[in-house]
Amino acid sequence: MTIAILGGYGAVGAAAARRLAARAASPLRIGGRTLRSAAALCEELGDGATAHTVDLSDSASVAAFCAGSTVVLNCAGPSYRVLDTVALAAREAGAHYVDVAGDLPLLRRLRALPPSDRLEVVSAGVMPGLTAILPLTLLGDDPATTRIDLHVGGPVRITPASAQDILLATGPDFGTPSATWRDGRVAPGTATARWHTTLPHFGPDVHALPYLTTETADIARHHGLGEVRQHSVYVSERIPTTLATAWADSPDDPTSWAGELAAAATADLAQHRPSYTILAERRDIPSGRLVGQRLLQADDPYRLSGLVAALTAEAALAHGGSGTWPAWRFLDAHETWSALTSDPQCRTEVRATSAAPL
Template identity: 45%
Template sequence: MTQVGVLGGSGTVGRIAVERLAGWEVGSLRVGGRDLDRAAEACTAATGVPAEPFRVDLDDDAALRDFCAGCDIVINCAGPSYRVLDRVARAALAGGAHYVDAAGDLVAIDALTAGGATGLDHHAAVFSAGLMPGLSGLLPRLLAVDGPLARLDVYVGGAAAIGPLSAVDALLTRGPRFGTALAAWRDGQIVPGALKPLRSVALPGFRDRVHAWPFLSTEMSRLAAELGVDELRNYTVYVTEAIPEALARAWADDEAALDAHVPAVVAAAGTDLAAAGPYYAMLFQTVPRDPAPGRARRLLLRTPDSYALSGVVAALTARELHEGTIPPGAHPASDVLSPSRTLTALRDDPLVTGVELS
């Protein structure tokens, strides 16, 4: 029987991954975390399959090695991901397991491949198996199936609680390897300063008026280049301006003091939640080069919880590894998951409250 280890399995992301894997009967489960009682509670909820709790700390090499031993697939739902980087991936691969990271991105892949990780010849390490990056780079491919795009506009955001670890990740997401603020992709290259924030705008799928901040992520640049999009605009959507203001203040400060700004980012997310309630939307709008009648031009997906939906995506990725559809090597999830199969699975998931492809 396949054994799947879920690190951080008692958290918001990991608990959902555990529940979905148990429901799909992918195999037996090992749920890891610092708090053994919470891990045991997650195991209790995983009805129908064997599940064992396991105390493990990311900073404890021996415990991490023991957790991975005997697993066929290891999913990491613990963070902050930009400090974890390739640490868990190396332990999983060394133990002979495939690896899935609900977060992480090219920075983690670079760290893994640059250090000569063993095991990638026969096992896969899949990063960005969450909502953003992840679904944000996967689902737009459905709109390019019938031909190239003249323009693709991406809007992802809403209101969600941000815990301290997620706040650290948000604060660390800066620099050229992550993306370029205010930039657009045009005619095969990044154009800095091409866009301005959109304040108090109405967008399909988003509640009331919102604020959209342009940020051309590395994921979006790769997507535009791969699909041959003439112009791509990517926006992160906020209910209020509290989060971008908190991030701007932190980034203007000494980088060594970033952790001191964590409470402000957490509080800013609380401001958004108080204003709109929990929800998240992913909106992709296109202008095709060939505007053939009946061609889909818009994809909208809504969820009440972006973090929980990342747990679904991580579990779907593990299921694909179990079924043998992902090749060995280190990959972003958007490069190896099937957009159509993923969207079909998401349509049926209770955490997706709406999907429109039109």
């Protein structure tokens, strides 16, 4: 049972490969544009890994890489360029497919095809991915009286591929700014930004900007949650200002601002220790009482995405199945949380409390 990892020596793919190799899950194929980089990682991983040159613009190259594999794990990006290229090759090869990104555009494309007799799991990373999975560990018996508060962010590097995906993540396929989930729907204009605020676990003088992702709205709809509030957290105004400027000045091709976005993240890191934080809290709507909390912190969100991708590939190998799903519908939330708590890169905290209402 072979796992083929495309983009296998990148920031996310290498982390996934190291996890899979350490657990001796199965033989690994490490693929990408540069054979030397793939071979260097394979030398580190040991005899069970082989290096392959793969050109995403050449369908025959992608097909040859996927042929004979049991699971194809795509960690290549940017996702708007990859789209369904690798997923279709995995289908043709009869392999399960896991994509660390993909989001709703890929999910929609795959679900428009005839149903697959193999698994296709998208959004198996951090955001989307863990940002939906962690809140699911907090759900109780009465979701209609539950409010989930989700804060995500912190000072971290942004790779060139990620910068392009972030800049293109606008519009209803991705989320709604200044919105909450309430009364069974996305409610635009019901949340306000908090500039220069203090947030536990994020620090003083941070900026919490409301943005309800499509993924979060989906879990709220699926589970009948009463209310959800979601904020992206930044340690300075550099990144949100760069994003706003790019979207206003270059609406047709905001990816031309990828360098500026990456530079903004680097400037933040010059003043702050790297730390990516996901804080999910559950509150009782009638009383406002804090019922439970999940806190996850890591220095590098790309390594964290690699861990989630590896967990998803392992689950596909172990359980099989069929159909096309986002990771939060496929992975068991509590098993995923347990894996995170035992991984040395993760700092986790669980709290159940009867704190005062907020």
